[in-house]
Amino acid sequence: MADILLLGAGFVTGPLVDYLHGKGHKIIVGSQFLYEAEELVAGREGLTPKQVDVTSQEALGELVEKADLVISFVPFQFHVAVAKICIKHKTSMVTASYTHEDMWALNEQAKSAGITILNEIGVDPGIDHMTAMQTIDEAHEKGLKVEALVSWCGGIPAPEANNNPLGYKFSWSPMAVLSAVSNDAHYLSNGEKKSILGDELLTSMRAVTLTKDLELKGYANRDSLGYKEEYRIPEVKTLLRGTLRYPGFGPVIEAAKNIGLLSHEQFASQSPNSWQSLMTMLTGVEASELEAKLTNDVEINRSFNWLGCFSEEPIVGDSPIQAFCNLLCDKLKYEDDEQDMIVMQHRMILVDDEQNKIFHRSTLVEKGDKNGFSAMAKTVGYPAAIAADLILQGAITRKGVCIPVTKDIYQPVLAELDKLNIRMEEKLITDQSEASFLNHL
Known part of the structure; x- marks a missing residue:
């Protein structure tokens, strides 16, 4: 049993708190708005709501000093400041947000402090990294090369809840969703680096057939180029990570x-x-x-x-x-009896020494629980909670600033997610027409 400081009490923290509470950990739930923390705690023993201002270094430092681990689910722009306080007090930290340059710059300091700062451990980023890396590592162990990887993910209403002109409802931070559509995007297509300006991102959306019953639209997500190194696939010729929406959203x-x-x-x-x-x-x-x-x-x-x-x-x-x-x-809010849905798919082309091609497709379709946790909350909250518990157990020992792309992290997290029935369906395809997904890149 450990003392955990959770910063943030928003959309996706319910499953995280439930999982860690079930493991017997004590949790201080800190939020800018005390009522949010109180609702999340709901009178359960071992959980303490607290109003917290993450911009107050002194007050936050006092809380971090007493914690065995910090989970930061506040807006991403505060993570670096929180991380610096964690380094000062030698307290490990977990976030589900992208790792920006200022966070990577803390790597050596975190190592010197002997702590783990694990980022990108949600759904996208998070489950996408871990499931892709599992396939990549297995392919490399068999002597195969990864020629192409195109990975799509989206949080959207389940088809039966898709009942508005935008084809969208919020299970995640609205500001984060709207801000993301202005980011420039960079990716690799048949060996050529390509870029899409943020002003053109939504007009660049292309059709994506996830399953035979699910026709969606996708746009490139941020900078995919850096994942050539992070995923350890120097041989890759096509590499794109993208976001999925129903057709009405973009226009x-x-x-x-x-x-x-x-x-x-x-x-x-x-x-x-x-x-x-x-x-x-x-x-x-x-x-x-x-x-x-x-x-x-x-x-x-x-x-x-x-x-x-x-x-x-x-x-x-x-x-x-x-x-x-x-x-x-x-x-664009979900009614009590409506379900959201996380959809994710990796499509890879693997090549052997004789240039024979194997087409690998992994698909995740996870729906929210009616009158329960949303799919977004489950797929963001559970990976972060599992990783936090594994760090506290000493099962994840990697120090410094890291993301879940190494076997020592992704293997135990995915194994635990599997117990929660969150898993990808894998399919190998020999039909050469499967390569058609590259045509519109």
Whole structure:
């Protein structure tokens, strides 16, 4: 039994707390909003809610000093500051967020402190890394080379809950979702480095057939090029990691971006008093003509009308993106009996010494529990919880800043996820037409 400090009490922390509580660990649940921590704790013994300001180094340091391990589920921009405090107090740390340069720069300090700072241990990034690496390592052990790896992942409504024009509902941070669609993307296609500017990301979406019953759209996710080294596949010619959505998502969010709804610029002292006035301010289109003239696409205009963007409802937020996030949270929320879904697929081309090709496909479709944990919460929360428990047990001993791409980490985590019925379905295909997934890259 150990003392754990969990920072954050948002969408995906329920399964994490349940798993670690079930292992007998004591947990302080720290949140900016005390009520969130209190709801998560729900009066269970060994769990303590606490209001925590992660920007207060002194107060946070006192909590970290008393903890055996810190799990940081606060917004990614705070992770480095938390990590520095963890290094000072020689306390290991787990996050589900991408590892930025400032975090990698702490590697030697973390090693000197004798601690583990494990990042990217959620679903994407996380389960995608671990399952891909399991296949890659097995292929290399058999003397095969990885010629191509295309990996897709998305958190979307289950088909029966896909009942709005965007084909999307929030089981994750709205700000993170909207911010991600402005990132530049870089990937490798048949040996050629390719880039997509953030302004063009959504218009670059291409069709992805996940299963025969699931036709989706995908766009490249951030910088795939670095994973050539991280995945230890110097031989790879095609390498892309991407995000999946239903077809309606891209056009509406692209239009929102063009209108200015994804702007972080704060409103002036005299902010718009309604959605109608905000849209007129951003576009110059008179309120009475918004539905007809907002864009040249009738369906997109109808989608904005459905969202309430042409209404006289007051806006909530101090910038367009904050107001839009709050609106989407209200309109695109899961009802109690609705399920979300995580969809993930790796497609690989493996080559032997005689240049024979083997096509490997791995697919995960995980639905949320009705009136229970969402699929997003399970696939983010459980990997982080499992890894935290393994570090505390001494089963994961790797020190420094790391991600779960080595066997000593991914093997025990995937084995435990399998017990929770979270696993990929593997399929080997000999039909050369399977290589068609490369055509649109």
